[in-house]
Amino acid sequence: MTDITANSMQPEAAEQGAPALKVRSYWQTVGYRLRYDYMTLFFGAVVVLIILSAIFAPLIAPMDPYETSLIKRLKPMLYQGHLLGTDELGRDILSRMLYGGRISLAMGILPVLAATLIGGSLGVIAGFVGGRTNMAIMRTVDVFYAFPSILLAVAISGALGGGIFNGMASLTLVFIPPLCRVAETATSQVRNLDFVEAARATGAGTFNIIRVHVLGNVLGPILIYASSMVSVSILLASGLSFLGLGVTPPEPDWGLMLNTLRGAIYVNPMVCALPGFAILITSICFNLVSDGLRSAMDVRM
Amino acid sequence: MTAYIIRRLLYAVPIALGVSIVCFALVYIAPGDPLQTLLPEDASAETIAMVRKAYGFDKPIPVQYLIWLGKVVTGDFGMSIATGRPVLGEIVKALGNTVLLAAGAVLIAFTLAFILGTIAGYRVGTPTDRAVTGFAVIGVSVPNYWLGIVLIIIFAVELNVLPATGMGPRGSDTFNLFDWNHFRYLLMPMVTLSLIPIGIIARTTRSAVAEVLNQDFVETLRAKGLMEWEILLHVLKNALPQVLAVMGLQFGYLMGGSILVETIFTWPGSGFLLNKAILTRDLPVLQGTILVLAIIFVATNLVIDLLQTAVDPRLKRG
Numbered sequence: 001m002t003d004i005t006a007n008s009m010q011p012e013a014a015e016q017g018a019p020a021l022k023v024r025s026y027w028q029t030v031g032y033r034l035r036y037d038y039m040t041l042f043f044g045a046v047v048v049l050i051i052l053s054a055i056f057a058p059l060i061a062p063m064d065p066y067e068t069s070l071i072k073r074l075k076p077m078l079y080q081g082h083l084l085g086t087d088e089l090g091r092d093i094l095s096r097m098l099y100g101g102r103i104s105l106a107m108g109i110l111p112v113l114a115a116t117l118i119g120g121s122l123g124v125i126a127g128f129v130g131g132r133t134n135m136a137i138m139r140t141v142d143v144f145y146a147f148p149s150i151l152l153a154v155a156i157s158g159a160l161g162g163g164i165f166n167g168m169a170s171l172t173l174v175f176i177p178p179l180c181r182v183a184e185t186a187t188s189q190v191r192n193l194d195f196v197e198a199a200r201a202t203g204a205g206t207f208n209i210i211r212v213h214v215l216g217n218v219l220g221p222i223l224i225y226a227s228s229m230v231s232v233s234i235l236l237a238s239g240l241s242f243l244g245l246g247v248t249p250p251e252p253d254w255g256l257m258l259n260t261l262r263g264a265i266y267v268n269p270m271v272c273a274l275p276g277f278a279i280l281i282t283s284i285c286f287n288l289v290s291d292g293l294r295s296a297m298d299v300r301m
Numbered sequence: 302m303t304a305y306i307i308r309r310l311l312y313a314v315p316i317a318l319g320v321s322i323v324c325f326a327l328v329y330i331a332p333g334d335p336l337q338t339l340l341p342e343d344a345s346a347e348t349i350a351m352v353r354k355a356y357g358f359d360k361p362i363p364v365q366y367l368i369w370l371g372k373v374v375t376g377d378f379g380m381s382i383a384t385g386r387p388v389l390g391e392i393v394k395a396l397g398n399t400v401l402l403a404a405g406a407v408l409i410a411f412t413l414a415f416i417l418g419t420i421a422g423y424r425v426g427t428p429t430d431r432a433v434t435g436f437a438v439i440g441v442s443v444p445n446y447w448l449g450i451v452l453i454i455i456f457a458v459e460l461n462v463l464p465a466t467g468m469g470p471r472g473s474d475t476f477n478l479f480d481w482n483h484f485r486y487l488l489m490p491m492v493t494l495s496l497i498p499i500g501i502i503a504r505t506t507r508s509a510v511a512e513v514l515n516q517d518f519v520e521t522l523r524a525k526g527l528m529e530w531e532i533l534l535h536v537l538k539n540a541l542p543q544v545l546a547v548m549g550l551q552f553g554y555l556m557g558g559s560i561l562v563e564t565i566f567t568w569p570g571s572g573f574l575l576n577k578a579i580l581t582r583d584l585p586v587l588q589g590t591i592l593v594l595a596i597i598f599v600a601t602n603l604v605i606d607l608l609q610t611a612v613d614p615r616l617k618r619g
Contacts, residue, residue, distance in 0.1 A: 143319030148557035159327040276447025
């Protein structure tokens with residue numbers, strides 16, 4: 001690289017720095033790197049497409065996803081305008097998959113967002129305050145860490161009972177501990193650096209130090225980690241629905257569709273595999289985009 | 302080292318207690334009166350009164366927890382609502398099947414992923430490396446419950462060479478690992494479950510091998526005139542502990558995370574038991590199974606941590 005990258009630790013200093021050199025801020029550098037990472041751009045575009053198709057499902061879905069038909073059950077692909085065939089109740093699978101994306105994506109993304117907010121704040125507080133607060137928060141987090149993620153999700157939504165909200169609540173709880181740990185580690189590293197000491201010496205309050213100096217340096221690692229959790233969350237959410245713990249029928253959802261179509265595996269095997277394929281593609285794309293973000297946001301590069 | 306072992310053990314005790322608190326709380330976050338969730342719907346007034354007293358539901362919650370903990374420690378997990386049998390017996394019966402499945406899956410994963418990861422780590426940046434890394438991404442992105450269904454479609458529905466579900470031929474009670482007629486029932490669930498560990502172990506092996514290759518001693522070995530395969534042996538020996546640790550963690554993870562795969566193949570393990578408990582809202586079984594699986598996970602992590610420090614004392618943690 002011929003241009004000089006601003007030190008991510010001092011975004012402010014970079015802005016006021018010598019104007020003779022073309023200096024980029026941290027986020028500009030990330031954007032610059034991403035612009036030439038065609039792999040990530042491509043998979044990012046696919047992710048955007050999937051999200052858009054879910055948002056605009058009512059406009060592009062060829063049929064009513066709830067309309068059942070006794071005579072048109074489990075028909076193969078391309079049957080009477082049913083591009084991907086029909087399910088066990090004669091509903092159009094393509095329309096149900098488009099609508100299903102809404103719930104599957106929401107159940108995958110919202111818990112990660114909520115957990116990023118909650119877990120991230122807890123971690124920053126634990127890391128910055130230290131001492132007993134840190135002990136209390138981190139030891140509690142350790143307990144939830146002691147469960148395999150799917151087991152914790154199943155345990156909580158299993159006890160609460162099915163439903164979208166319960167499913168999302170249990171997933172949020174699953175993702176709080178790892179995000180809290182990442183935030184705590186990053187914060188406690190920043191806390192002891194000289195510029196925080198300097199800010200404190202100039203009379204900055206705790207809140208301002210956290211807002212300006214800590215968050216600026218901690219947000220990156222938290223966001224990278226959170227983005228890698230989205231694909232895990234989508235898999236877990238569909239898994240919960242598959243077990244009957246997420247969406248309640250007749251609402252369309254990829255995991256639930258996979259479960260109900262499973263009964264028709266000997267009648268129309270190809271159709272059963274479709275909703276799972278949607279989960280797979282979404283999960284792979286989110287995973288690769290997250291990998292791309294990780295390398296774009298890596299300060300050491 | 303002994304002091305370290307004792308310290309780690311003492312560290313694990315509060316975690317295990319915390320886990321038990323979470324499991325205890327499960328019955329209380331469930332909608333409805335906790336007493337009702339522990340009893341069949343048609344329980345008589347006498348039974349209700351008896352259970353209320355036995356579980357101490359009339360006492361404050363911390364006391365209830367201690368009573369419950371005392372019972373659990375002595376192996377009394379209560380009675381299953383669905384079957385009326387003691388929960389512990391059901392769990393023990395199912396646990397063996399899950400151990401078999403998880404151990405098989407981890408062994409497959411290790412064998413395949415160690416080879417793939419070594420190749421990739423030896424040739425970082427080449428197309429081979431990219432192919433392996435891509436395969437690893439797919440491994441961790443594939444919903445394994447979907448892969449299970451696809452395998453059933455291919456091998457049970459279309460080709461009809463493997464049984465779709467169950468464990469052993471009709472009428473046989475015991476599972477014989479060395480009898481093909483039994484083993485074929487294990488094959489598909491095992492392969493399905495091994496997919497995620499393959500991805501994770503391959504990634505770990507790749508980075509471990511690449512890291513060791515960068516160390517100075519490799520250069521020394523090369524300068525000494527060792528053959529490439531001899532150098533490889535040295536590298537693998539150094540990369541192995543890290544990979545084995547991840548493999549152990551994956552085993553613990555699969556023990557608790559096999560619910561989806563077991564459900565698809567109706568493999569009668571702890572995950573399947575859990576799924577049945579959810580469907581019938583059998584909270585004593587749900588609570589007991591989750592407690593046992595989580596404790597197993599904690600114990601596996603502890604053992605791996607200790608083994609790892611025994612092999613490499615530099616890893617000692619405060």
